Amino acid sequence: MSVVLGYVATLGVYFCIYNIFAFGLNIQFGYAGILDFTVITFMAIGGYIAGVAVLPPEQRGTEIFYVLGWNLPWPIALLLGMVAAGLLGFLIGLVALRRLRSDYLAIVTLASGTIVYDVINNYNKLFDGAAGLVGVPQPYTSVFGVNPNTYTWYFLAVSAVIMLVCWYVANRIYSSPLGRTMRAIREDMDVAEAFGKDAFRVRMLAMVIGCMFVGLGGVLTIAYVSALSPAGWTTGETFVIWAALIVGGKANNWGAVVGSFLVAVLFNEATRFLPAIPGSPNLVSDIRNMCIGGMVIVTLWFRPQGVVPERKARFPQLPVRGATTPVSVAVGATGGAGSAG
Amino acid sequence: MNLFFLALGFGVVTASVLALASVGLSLQFGVTNFVNFAYGAYLAFGMFFTYTLDVTAHVPFWLAAVVATLLTGLVSVVVDRLVIEPFVRRRTSPFFLLIVTFGLQLVLLNVIQAVWGVGFESFTTGTGTPLHLGPFSITGDQLGIVVLAVVAMVLVHLLLTRTTLGKSMRAMSDDSSLAKVSGIDTGRVTMWTWFVSGCLAGLGGITLALNTVSFQAYTGNTFLFVIFAAVILGGIGQIYGAMLGALCIGLAVELSGLWIPGAYKLDVAFGVLVLALLLRPQGLIATVGKA
Numbered sequence: 107m108s109v110v111l112g113y114v115a116t117l118g119v120y121f122c123i124y125n126i127f128a129f130g131l132n133i134q135f136g137y138a139g140i141l142d143f144t145v146i147t148f149m150a151i152g153g154y155i156a157g158v159a160v161l162p163p164e165q166r167g168t169e170i171f172y173v174l175g176w177n178l179p180w181p182i183a184l185l186l187g188m189v190a191a192g193l194l195g196f197l198i199g200l201v202a203l204r205r206l207r208s209d210y211l212a213i214v215t216l217a218s219g220t221i222v223y224d225v226i227n228n229y230n231k232l233f234d235g236a237a238g239l240v241g242v243p244q245p246y247t248s249v250f251g252v253n254p255n256t257y258t259w260y261f262l263a264v265s266a267v268i269m270l271v272c273w274y275v276a277n278r279i280y281s282s283p284l285g286r287t288m289r290a291i292r293e294d295m296d297v298a299e300a301f302g303k304d305a306f307r308v309r310m311l312a313m314v315i316g317c318m319f320v321g322l323g324g325v326l327t328i329a330y331v332s333a334l335s336p337a338g339w340t341t342g343e344t345f346v347i348w349a350a351l352i353v354g355g356k357a358n359n360w361g362a363v364v365g366s367f368l369v370a371v372l373f374n375e376a377t378r379f380l381p382a383i384p385g386s387p388n389l390v391s392d393i394r395n396m397c398i399g400g401m402v403i404v405t406l407w408f409r410p411q412g413v414v415p416e417r418k419a420r421f422p423q424l425p426v427r428g429a430t431t432p433v434s435v436a437v438g439a440t441g442g443a444g445s446a447g
Numbered sequence: 448m449n450l451f452f453l454a455l456g457f458g459v460v461t462a463s464v465l466a467l468a469s470v471g472l473s474l475q476f477g478v479t480n481f482v483n484f485a486y487g488a489y490l491a492f493g494m495f496f497t498y499t500l501d502v503t504a505h506v507p508f509w510l511a512a513v514v515a516t517l518l519t520g521l522v523s524v525v526v527d528r529l530v531i532e533p534f535v536r537r538r539t540s541p542f543f544l545l546i547v548t549f550g551l552q553l554v555l556l557n558v559i560q561a562v563w564g565v566g567f568e569s570f571t572t573g574t575g576t577p578l579h580l581g582p583f584s585i586t587g588d589q590l591g592i593v594v595l596a597v598v599a600m601v602l603v604h605l606l607l608t609r610t611t612l613g614k615s616m617r618a619m620s621d622d623s624s625l626a627k628v629s630g631i632d633t634g635r636v637t638m639w640t641w642f643v644s645g646c647l648a649g650l651g652g653i654t655l656a657l658n659t660v661s662f663q664a665y666t667g668n669t670f671l672f673v674i675f676a677a678v679i680l681g682g683i684g685q686i687y688g689a690m691l692g693a694l695c696i697g698l699a700v701e702l703s704g705l706w707i708p709g710a711y712k713l714d715v716a717f718g719v720l721v722l723a724l725l726l727r728p729q730g731l732i733a734t735v736g737k738a
Contacts, residue, residue, distance in 0.1 A: 141545060143484075201721050206728055208542050209482040212549075213679065214724065216484070217672035221717045228710040341668075345553050352546065392561040399553030403530060406539075406547060 115258040117371055119330055122262070122269040123323045124370035127347045128354070128362035129276040130319030136357035136416070137285055138312035139292030140203070141212040144219025145320055146344040148191040150226070150336075152321025153328035156180075156187035157239045171231045172239060180245040184325045191321020192314045194222070199313040203306055219344070227336040238335020245329050265326050272319060276359050279315065288312050289357070342395050346370055349398045353405050355412025364414050369398065452582035454701045460589045462697025463596030464654045468670070469677040469689040470603055471647025477620035477684030478640040481541040484548040485526070486648060486674065488555035490667025493519045493649030494656040495563045501570050508572050516649040523645020524638055526551065532637075552668070559664045567661040592654045599650060600690060603643075607686060612639055620684055673700070673713055676720035682730020691731055695719070 127149065134140040155174075160183045163175035178186070202214035227236050245264075247257065279285045287308050290298040295305050328334045346369060354365020374394065383389045405412065472486050496515030500506040506514070534547055577584045607613035615636045618626040627633050655670060656662040677696045681688025696716050703715040723730070 139542070141542070143549060201724055204724070204728070206724065207683075209545060209683075210679065210724065210728070212484070212545050213482065213672070213675045214720070217675060217717050217720055220669065220672050221714050224714060225711070342553060345550070348546070348549070388565050389561055392557040395557040396554045396561070399550040399557070402550040403547055403554075406543060406550075407534070410543070 112258050115262045117375060118262045119258065119265050119326075120375070121366060121371045122265040123326050123330075124347070124350060124366040125269050125363055126272050126323035126326070127320055128350045128366045128370075129272050129359060130316040130323065131347050131351050132316075132356065132359060132362045133276060133279060133288075133312050133319065134316035136351065136362075137280065137292065138288040138309050139208075140309060140313055140316075141208055141215065142313070142316065143212050143216040144222075144341075144344060145347045146339040146341075147219040147222050148195060148317040148320040149324035149327065149343075150334065150339045151194050151222070152187035152191040152324030153334045154187075154226070154233045154239065154324075155190035155321075156183040156325040157242045157328045157334060158233065159183040159186050160242055161239070170234055170237075172234050173232055180329065184322065184329075187325035188318045188321045191324065192318040195314045195317030196310065199310045203309045203313060219341070223336060223339075233334075236336055238333060238338070239328070240333040240335075242328055242332045242334075244332050261330055265330075268322070268326065272322070273359060273363075276319070280357075280359070284308065284311065342398075345395075345398055345402070346374060349402050351412075352402050353412060355414040355416065357416040358412070358414050361412045361414035361416070365412065368413070369401065373397070373401075449582065450705060451702075453584055454705050455698070456583035456585045456589075457704075458698040458701035460585060460592055460658060460697075461701050462694045463593045464651060464658055465673060465677050465697050466596050466690050466693035467599055467647050467654060468651030468674045469681070469693045470600070470686055471644040471651060472674055473678045473681065473684055473686055473689035474603075474616070474647070475640055475644035476678065477686070478616055478623075478637060479535070480623070480684075481544045482548070482675075483644075484545060484671075485551035485555050487665075487668030487671035488552055488559065489519055489523055489645055489648035490652030490655060490670065491556065491559050491664050492522050493652030494662050494667065495559060495568075495664075496649070497653050497656070498563070498568050498570065501572075502568070508570065512650075512653050515653060516646050519649025519652070520642040520644075520646035523641045523648065526555070527638070527641040556664055556668060563664065565663060567663045569661045570656065572657065588657045592657060595650070595654065599647070603647075603686065606643070612636065616640055670713075672720070673716040676716040676723070679720060679728075680723045680731060682732040685730060685732045688730050688732035695731075 127145065130148075131142065131145050134142045158172045158174040159176050159178045160180060161172065161175050162177050164170060164172055198215060198218045202211045202218075226233055229235065230237070233239055244257070244261075279288075287298065287303050288311075290301075291303065291305050291308055298308075299305050324334075350365035350369040351362055352365070353369055354363065355361025377390065377394045377397075380390050468486075468490060472483065475483055493515050496518045497508075497511045500511035500514055501508050504511075530551060531544070531547065534544055539547070572588060577586050578590065580590075605613075607617055615626065615631045616639075618629065618631060619633060619636055619640075623633060626636075651674075652667050655667065659666060673696060677692035678689050679692070680695060681690070681692030696719055699719055700712050700715050704712045707715070
């Protein structure tokens with residue numbers, strides 16, 4: 107019984123982490139219309155930096171290499187991980203967010219992700235190359251007790267609190283003037299700039315804040331799993347987060363939550379229990395990835411606004427001369443983010 | 448000095464592979480006006496169709512390559528008709544089309560993995576003994592790649608300048624609605640564009656596989672950003688620009704191998720991409736209003 111409960115708690119932790127990822131991507135894509143095709147890279151950077159900040163200095167002669175090794179406590183490592191992810195987002199944004207076509211932006215993010223992956227995978231002095239970091243001490247095991255099943259519940263509680271803080275921040279950003287500017291830029295960058303908004307600055311903010319969210323999720327991941335290697339963050343993983351947001355409903359954090367639950371937890375986890383087909387051990391995971399890609403395409407076709415659509419902006423009804431019914435002026439309406447980017 | 452010429456020779460070979468792939472991407476980009484992020488999977492289709500015909504069905508390699516090229520073109524058309532074209536007809540913005548093609552990438556690559564497995568494969572042609580041509584030293588396969596690329600580029604040039612189809616493609620690339628009101632059957636031209644683009648992707652994939660000797664489903668996809676770099680450096684939608692971009696990137700990548708470890712030489716293409724975007728985002732051969 108306790109095994110099942112432990113598993114449920116593990117799913118709960120993943121649910122919280124994926125929620126944070128989806129909030130981060132939502133700020134970038136849903137709010138500001140930035141096509142970030144390498145979300146998982148920021149998760150990895152956050153995770154790695156937090157990991158090496160917590161780990162003791164590398165031992166000579168063990169053939170395990172990593173940078174830093176500062177023995178720091180987890181809360182500081184968490185901040186470091188977030189800052190590192192935000193910094194990488196800033197650097198990528200410097201190139202990607204210049205006034206270019208949205209396809210350029212997507213290409214730059216995708217290419218940067220490939221490069222970061224390539225360097226981390228090949229250059230083993232950074233985070234031990236393809237082997238990745240292992241044995242990162244889990245946070246406060248001595249305080250919570252080392253029984254893995256009860257520990258998971260404590261971890262779930264902590265990540266739920268962090269997730270709720272993220273939820274609060276993400277929603278505050280949405281309704282803040284900054285969030286409104288982001289959405290205006292998403293709908294029409296020229297109009298927003300004509301009203302004196304600095305599109306580059308606002309989009310950069312969205313990029314960096316989003317990356318910090320994703321990095322935070324990465325820190326939680328490595329804290330929970332206590333290991334991270336390049337095999338764990340491929341393009342397919344980026345797409346799980348995208349699928350969660352698109353299926354759930356972009357620009358609505360409830361959508362992000364619903365999508366994370368449906369795609370990242372229910373679909374992605376449930377299919378892990380399917381028996382492997384003899385002779386082709388990868389077939390189940392291949393089909394799972396096909397389904398995730400297909401889900402996005404199907405959602406964009408049948409319900410582009412997602413399961414939980416973005417709330418239409420409500421404004422006081424203005425009486426229009428000559429019209430019999432009052433017309434509401436909706437700016438942040440759902441739908442085409444075409445001209446943004 | 449010897450090493451320099453060796454790298455220069457490899458540079459020309461890489462540039463040839465890159466030219467095939469990037470001209471295909473650029474052509475489709477120009478006509479349809481959105482990037483196809485699933486393009487790396489088309490390269491893989493070219494590789495694996497050839498692999499099946501060559502290794503499993505024992506068809507002569509050149510015939511296998513020709514058939515695989517045409518099949519990849521067909522895949523490209525079918526995917527366009529089934530998935531992309533409905534979205535285009537619904538006037539989905541290019542912004543969402545990018546997400547659709549990004550999703551397609553995941554679907555197609557996993558179809559390839561499901562059918563052909565995840566392991567590394569290679570063709571039956573073998574590596575061959577290097578030929579010494581003056582200061583250069585390349586294998587027969589690599590020489591074949593260069594010749595093939597040159598022939599393909601000449602054919603693309605003739606297609607674009609001498610045939611009605613090619614002229615229609617250029618017209619659509621310049622202004623799609625103007626082309627339509629001038630009586631060009633844009634649907635037909637779009638379909639042929641996807642076919643030619645798919646064929647070039649297939650050829651690019653086959654030559655890439657020949658050049659790297661062993662390949663798997665993701666080989667083409669990891670090469671994708673190098674193709675993007677060549678396309679952007681040349682100027683988006685510019686066919687001749689893509690050729691020029693491919694040459695620059697191919698040489699830059701291989702010559703950099705003289706100074707940096709081989710594992711990172713493709714990353715040089717990323718450096719060129721960043722520089723191009725910062726200094727000349729419209730590309731070497733610029734078009735008005737396309738950047």
